[in-house]
Amino acid sequence: MSQPSSRLRRGLTAGLAAGAVWGVVSFAAGAVSGIFEYESGVVHNLAAFAVAGSLFGAVTGGFLALLYDRLPAGRGIVKAVVVSTLLWLLLRIGGSLLSAIEPMRYHGVTAETMQGLVLAAVLGVLVGVFWEKGAAAEKA
Numbered sequence: 001m002s003q004p005s006s007r008l009r010r011g012l013t014a015g016l017a018a019g020a021v022w023g024v025v026s027f028a029a030g031a032v033s034g035i036f037e038y039e040s041g042v043v044h045n046l047a048a049f050a051v052a053g054s055l056f057g058a059v060t061g062g063f064l065a066l067l068y069d070r071l072p073a074g075r076g077i078v079k080a081v082v083v084s085t086l087l088w089l090l091l092r093i094g095g096s097l098l099s100a101i102e103p104m105r106y107h108g109v110t111a112e113t114m115q116g117l118v119l120a121a122v123l124g125v126l127v128g129v130f131w132e133k134g135a136a137a138e139k140a
Contacts, residue, residue, distance in 0.1 A: 011065030019057020
């Protein structure tokens with residue numbers, strides 16, 4: 001397998017696995033902080049957060065694989081945190097534009113924003129850890 005496709009597979013695999021873990025962590029953080037209000041029961045929310053986390057993680061891992069050589073940071077974990085935080089920032093900018101267009105429907109909440117930033121960094125750490133585990137397994 002060529003290096004680009006191997007790297008992309010590692011990124012997607014790392015992202016899917018890390019994202020599932022991150023989804024559970026994200027659900028727990030929201031439940032503990034009380035910042036997010038949940039509409040369904042615990043089992044339904046855990047499943048939804050794990051699936052959505054896997055999707056977010058796969059996107060982060062895919063971008064990490066594509067941008068890995070272009071990122072200035074040294075280790076995979078740092079690069080993954082940079083990628084996940086930048087993706088969060090892009091989504092936050094989109095949210096700000098929606099707030100400007102229709103402020104009664106979309107409005108920024110500082111506590112949610114700060115928790116989202118921290119959770120984006122946590123996703124990056126998790127993707128980076130799984131990325132490095134995948135790299136170590138490929139070398140073995």
